[in-house]
Every structure is written in structure tokens, then in C-alpha cells.
Amino acid sequence: MTTDLQSGISRRAFLQGAGGLAFCAAVGADGFRLVSQAQAATLANTLVTPWVRIAPDGTVTIFTAGAEMGQGSMTSLPLILAEEMDADWNKVKLEWAPADPRFYGYTFNNVQMMQIVGSRAVQLYYAQLRVAGAQVRKVLIANAAQKLGVDPATLRTEPGFVVNPAGGQRLSYGEIAAFGEIPAQLPAVDPKELKERKDFRLIGKQVARRDLPAKVNGTAQYAMDVKLPGMVYASTLHSPVHDATPAIWNGVQPNTPSSEPESWNDAEVKRMKGVIDVVKLPNGVAVAADSFERARAGRNALKVVWKKGKAEGFDSARAMEDYARVYADPGAKVSPIETKGDVKAVFAGAAKTFEAEFRSDYGYHAQMEPLNAVVRINDAGDRAEVWEGSQAPDASRKAVAQALGLKEEQVTFNQCYMGGGFGRRSLGDYAAECAQVAKAVRRPVKLIWTREEDIAQGMFRPQSFQCVEAAMDASGKVTGWKHCVVGDGEFLLQTGIRIPYYGVPNQSIERRGVSHGVKLKHWRAVGHVFNVFAIESMVDRMAADQGMDPIEFRMEKMGASPKARKVFEALAQMSDYKAPRPSGRAVGISITERSNSLGAGAVEVSLDRKTGKIRVHKVWVAVDGGLIVQPEQARHNVESAILYGLSSVLHERVTIKNGRVEQSNFHDYKLLRMSDLPEEMHVQFVDVDTRPTGLGEIGNPFIAPAIANAVFRLTGKRLAHLPFTPDKVLATLKA
Amino acid sequence: MASFTLNGKPVKLAADPKSLLLWTLRDEIGLTGTKYGCGAGLCGACTVHVDGKAVRSCMTPLAAVEGRKVTTIEGLSPDSSHPLQKAWVEQAVPQCGYCQSGQIMKAAELLSVNKKPTRSQIVRHMDGNICRCGTYHRIIAAIEQASKEV
């Protein structure tokens, strides 16, 4: 087993390895498919690239498109392919797939992409990787059959071997690779030929993540750790006032000015020790120096006059109050998200109606590794290489090419481990910026944003205002549902706002957009955080009003779907839901969907009424995540998301005043620490035999409403503004 | 000039004594296991040992380690065989991994003075080290496991 991943291996080198079989991937209408090397040679060169290689010594090299930020997909994706080809996992070597979505991308909305976002990796690569693995296995069997002079149908495979039960022969994959040939046309695979679940040897089993060993001895390579001959260091200062376009989360324009620098103390900074150059960027000023400390000192000494940005004068607290006015304004522009039945009529005829408002502040990703990249450009200026930890190598490569005025083919992207991603690392913005500096100073550059810059230039989970209304008939059944979310960030605002797990017949769900120029981005389930908070707080409120148990209310009065019932049942059982709790503690529950998974969760909470500090003692989550490819890693993902959610709920808020982010480091942007850790966390997967669904974020959104609902049980008060910092809790208790 | 012992070997550098240990280790000496997280003593990602005590290298000038013994994650064991490193793999602690060198070095300090720490002693000792990926519970489990071995 090996943990050293190499990047940037050329297609040629891969194909020309010391003999063996190389299976290539070619672009097809619905994603990649494998083709033989011979076929590859007849196709246009640019359309084929290697995916699997079997060496005569039995080593199987599989490219992994699973960008790794701790979620484990670097291991899960090749493991799926290895399963179907029946590879010996101990002989499988992984290499990062090149940044070319035509071969290594999945298909989403008819586009080939490699973005590892929205917990998509396993669910969207699963089917194609299985077919690819099965094709490789079929070719190996066919070659063995020819050699042994038997019917291929009589042969079986064991990990790394083709076996002939009748004759007792065993041919290793390596042996076959030494003589074997790949037919010009690779065999087709009928879905019925794929392994049955009971035959899996890797999927659903305990298989160690490949990145672990390097992460306990300091050898794991993050972009932060890359060092090139002649490399210099740079750090950037951007305008503290954001100047973002409304859909910046969807892509960046590296050469388009925003909050441009007008003038700065250029001569003074250039005189500083070790400073090599001060570089004007379309949206900032970078200082390059012979060490990072000197680059940072130069950056800290910059005094820049900036062009006005769109967020000039912006005040996040005031904006929040404006949102309430936007909600009340009958003339406001509305984007409908879901419209079902006759909401007007059902509210008019309701036995009872409910209405509540919710607010949620901006959130920052706070990935542990501050944003950074390394770029080298050749002397001729027609080739560039990038090292970055990226959730979207394809997007990053494109941004760098744009920044340098090159074609994408002229840019090589080298993937690195990410010190956290959480949705921030999928644009290539800082890599493009590094490329601009490298071009200006004509040397390889490592560009590092200081933590302070990383926060000031954060791309936040948007703040929001919401109003939820519900209509109930005389039997207590919820028949009408209205949900309006107001804020900036367009699509980001509406993830998780639909309620497909409930059967409310009449619905009107809408978004009302404003635009502040503040940079916004996906953030581990983003809109789910505040939308699920609002939805599940409202449902709990109605349950309490009806004097019903919250789970029973959801089953009986909200029309919970069969899938939802299953996770609620599992949750009730695993948490011994009805058991009495120690005095001063209460349990709150909620449910969320994300990336086609469904999760119901419960928390056991206590509250210090003097300080307003909430403590979560125990957490239970029951998840329907389809077929689980790596159970241990899946559990770890959910636990990680629980704590990410808990951190955001208890501590995290970005505030903006006078257009400037007020927080600057971890003393004022507080994160969960070990002392906040619940004493117990339990994660259970409901066993279902469907294709896998996303698991990286399902553990996150449920926790805000679950905590709020538990606090209600303790105090009779409803928390309605995220995060639940002690000051807000005390204010709610007094209200 | 700066001279100190690094992972058991003497080093001499023509460096400004005001330079910070973190960047010297990473960029001058090439030991990149020690990480930059906040640069302000707030997260612990840069934790190394100086004479056996955990310190934050992002706040430590070279002058402060003059003539002293510095140990980084690379020097904790030659082959990832420290009980903490083994326990870290067994408990599958790391997610993104970026904080983990600092976590392990901080934990190693604890076990060197307290071979059988209780859960609350672990929490008190480790509370300054942030893990954004939320691996705290596994860190505790790994320290408890390692404490059986030391």
C-alpha cells in the first residue's frame, strides 16, 4: 500500500510504463467510458487519457478524482472501481487524476465537472466507476480464458486473480497484464453483471483511508508545503470593502477589477527588507519577498487607497432589519421556489394558523489551512503549473489560464491535500491571483493569505431573514405551508428550503433577493443551516401547541414520508427517545435532507441560565444515506458535520460594519473547542440497498433546530436568531 | 546567527534572531509538518516542543530557542511509531489533517508529564488546539488508547 500520490503524470508516461495493461478513459455523452489503448490511439489525442493501469508486477494504479479535504473520497472513488474489477486493494496505488473534466468529471446538469462539492463525489461517480471496473475485469477474464483455452464464462475472479475452478489454475492480474491485450472495443457491461451487494469485498467494509499515515507524521503535502527552486513568497491585501457580483460563488473573473487599488505607499514598501516587488492586482496589492515573514510584513505595511466597492458603508445588522421590510413589502420582487395546491384558500379556511420569524448571521468557512497556492510559469510564458488544494481542479485550472491569457491546455494543475474546504475551495480565485504575481515577478511564487486576510476576504454563508407560516385544519393536520427567505446570494439562500420529506399539500416557498456586494459562497450545506432551522422550529412549535410528542406530530400531522418515518423510528430507538433525562436537561429533535440523504437527529441539552451558555451533552443521528461505501469514514463524516454545525450554532458569526468585516482571527471569530464537545455522539445508518447518496453535510443542518427545540422544552422560550451565543440566549430568556 | 538542536541534531543558521521559528522550520529547514493556522497563538496548528514543552512556533522567535532542544512532528519518532501516532491511525483521527501535527505534539506533552490522564485532564490540556474538522472525540479516544501504551 502506498500513500504517496504523484500529480501531473503525463498521459504518455502513463501509457508507456513498463508493459502491462493501460485502460483509457474517453469522453462520452454521459460521462467517461473506458476504451482500449489501441482505440485510444485512433481517437483524437486530446480525447483520451489513462484511468487504470495494471503492471506486470501486479500493481494496479487507479486515478482518483476525489479531491481530499478529510471527507475520504480520495479513497472511496478508486475503491468502487477496484471492487468491480476485483483488484487486490493492497496492490492498488492511487494517483490524483489530472484536472480534465472531460475524462475525470462526472455529469451534472449535462455538464462534465470535477467539483467535489455538495457531497457529490461518491453518489455521482458511483455508477460509472462500477461499470469501468467491471470492464477491466472482463478483459482480464477474456485474456485468461484464451491463455487457458477455456470458456470465459467458466472463470471467476478473486482479488488480484483470475481463477479456473475446473482446472485449478490461478493467474494473477500482473501475469495477465504481461501477456494480455485489450480488445479494440472494450466489452459492454450489462447492469446485471455488476456484483451483487453480498459479494462486495471492499464496499461497505472496513477499509482504511489512504491519507491517514501521512497525516500523523507531517508528510502529507498541502499546497502550503510545496517548495520550488527559486520560489519567492507573496501575500495580498485586498480592499476591506467587498465588491462582489451577486453570483460570485459560481465563478470568478480574475482579470475584472473589483475594489481596485488606486494608489499606495509603493516606494516605502519596496524599500522594506527582503521585498522583491509590489504587484498591483485587479482587486488588490500583493507584496512578494524572499520569505513569507517579509512578504507579510510588507503586506501589513501597505496603505492603499481603494476604489469604492459595492459594499461601501454596508452594515449587516441594519441590513437584517431591512430584510424584514422587504418581506413586508407587497411590491418586492419574488422568486418562487415551490408552489403547490391552493395556499390562499387553505390559509383562509384554516382552523388555526402559525407564523414565526427567524434570522441567521453570516458564517465563515474557517478552513484550517489559510488559502494559498503555488504557481510556476516557464520562461517563454506559454506554460504554467499550479499547485493547489482544490475542490474543483478544473475550475482552478481555468481561472489560472484566464488570469494568464493562456489556454487551459497550457496549464497543468497539481492537486494537493486540502486543509479543509467546506465549499470555499472551488473557484481558483487565489490560484489565479498567485499566477498574476508569478507573471509579474517572473519567478515561481507561493502566495499565502494571512488568516486575517482569509477572514476579511471570506466568502460567507449568507445572512438571512425568514418568515414561516403554517395552516392547520380542525384535526390538527398541517395543510398549508408558506416560507419566505430574504437575503443576498441567490441560489445559496434556498438550499434546504423545500420539504419533500413532509406531505403538506399546499405550499408556497419563495426567495426575495437583495444584493450587497458581499462575497458569498457555498458553506457546508449553506442554506440548509438557516432554512432547516426555520422549518423544524416551526414544526416543533406546532407539535407543542397541539400537546403532541414531536416525532408523533411529524408522523401524523406533517405527513412524514416513508423514508422520513424510517429515520425517525431509528432515531427514537437509538436515543431511547422517551426515557427520562437528568434534571435540567431536555431533548430536541429535527430532520433534514441533503444531497439525497435524509437524517433525523436528537440532542440532549442543558442551559446555564445565568450565563446563557448552552451545553450539548449527547447527540444522536439516524441517516438514510443509501448504500454506504465506507462505513467508518461515513460515520466520521457525519460526526464531523455535527461538530461543524454545533460550532456554527454556538459561536460563529461574521458582522460587517461600515463595509468592513469586524472579525479578524480566532479570538473574535470563535470556533468550537474540545471543551464544547458533547460527551456522546451516536451515528447510525439505516440499512437500505439503493445507490449511495451524499454524506458530507447531512450531519450539519439538523442541529440548530434540535438545540432550539430542546431549549424550548427547558425554558418555554424559542430561540429565533442564529447563532445562539450567550448574549442572544439571555436576551431570549428575558423577552 | 541562530543555533539550536532540532530533532536531535544541531542546526546553525545565518538567520535574524527575530525570525519566527515556524517559518524557519518550514521554509528554511524544510520541515513542513508544522503548520500555519492563525499566526497569532490562537489555534495550535504550529505546536512544537522546546525542551519538551509545547510552544507555538508562530509566536516564537529564534532567539527564544537559542541553545535549546526543538522537536517537531518529524522528530517525534523516526517511523510514525510513537504510541500517539499509532493510536491516531487506529482511531482514524485525521480528517483534513492540517491541525493534526499540532494536536499530536500537544498531546505528547501531556503524556510526558501525565501518563494516565483523565478525560477532563485531556480536555483541559488540549482546549487551545482547534480542529475545524471536528475530530475532538477521536483525539480523546486516541490519547486514551496511547496512554495505555506509554
Ligand code: FES
Ligand atoms: S498558527 Fe500558531 S497558534 Fe495558530
Ligand code: FES
Ligand atoms: S483534521 Fe482538519 S482541522 Fe483538524
